[in-house]
Amino acid sequence: xxxxxxxxxxxxxxxxxxxxxxxxxxxxxxxxxxxxxxxxxxxxxxxxxxxxxxxxxxxxxxxxxxxxxxxxxxxxxxxxxxxx
Numbered sequence: 001x002x003x004x005x006x007x008x009x010x011x012x013x014x015x016x017x018x019x020x021x022x023x024x025x026x027x028x029x030x031x032x033x034x035x036x037x038x039x040x041x042x043x044x045x046x047x048x049x050x051x052x053x054x055x056x057x058x059x060x061x062x063x064x065x066x067x068x069x070x071x072x073x074x075x076x077x078x079x080x081x082x083x084x
Contacts, residue, residue: 018076025069031062 008014038044039055050057 021073028065
């Protein structure tokens, strides 16, 4: 994506808003990897801020963000490139 932004520098050649899907999927990647299996199962020594329920909600939000960015990327692929 960075190579495409360098090659096509104007907004007419490539819409720079297309980078947002990659940014959100990267944030979701870090959100998912921040939660360990022990935190989800409740096997950790310390409970942390929200305990097992908070870890599960954080993981769920990460998966939803990742899925949303995947759907957005597919939408951009077909809307901007395949139909033209």
